[in-house]
Amino acid sequence: MPLPAIAADFHIDDIKPGEGAESDCFTAFQRPEARPSSKDQTAPNIFEAVSDYAFIKIDGKVYQLTLSSGGAKHTTMAHYTAPSLDVQEAHQVTRVDKSSEGDTYHLKGNLQVIYQGQVQTLKVKGTSFCYSGPD
Numbered sequence: 001m002p003l004p005a006i007a008a009d010f011h012i013d014d015i016k017p018g019e020g021a022e023s024d025c026f027t028a029f030q031r032p033e034a035r036p037s038s039k040d041q042t043a044p045n046i047f048e049a050v051s052d053y054a055f056i057k058i059d060g061k062v063y064q065l066t067l068s069s070g071g072a073k074h075t076t077m078a079h080y081t082a083p084s085l086d087v088q089e090a091h092q093v094t095r096v097d098k099s100s101e102g103d104t105y106h107l108k109g110n111l112q113v114i115y116q117g118q119v120q121t122l123k124v125k126g127t128s129f130c131y132s133g134p135d
Helices: none
Strands: 025-030 047-050 053-058 061-070 077-082 085-097 104-115 118-130
Touching: 025 104, 047 085, 053 077, 053 085, 053 104, 061 085
Parallel strands: none
Antiparallel strands: 025 047, 025 118, 047 053, 053 061, 061 077, 077 085, 085 104, 104 118
16 A cells, blocks of 8 residues: 655745845746736746756755756756755746847746655746846
């Protein structure tokens, strides 16, 4: 007889401005139901990635992860790690907005978060952008 599924005993929190990635090139994911708290803001991120590292906030603590595979520009999968933490990101591009300052890729997919041996898989939406305008 199979064992019953046990809910993971950790919470993935919103990353506040200044806690995560700060770069002209980034990928950020939110919960699909996340909405901006005001007209001047975007929906809160739960995962942010730039180049070879990423950020996630679990139970109030921000973790910096290192890219271990994937993650090249416009790939659809990436794997990030930190001690006791493993995040696999898989997405597809749903739309591309072209601009002279940089193209915005709209994404949807999944994050699988393994934290201290427990697993959560979340559906996510997000964007990937790299500024290419004047300095």
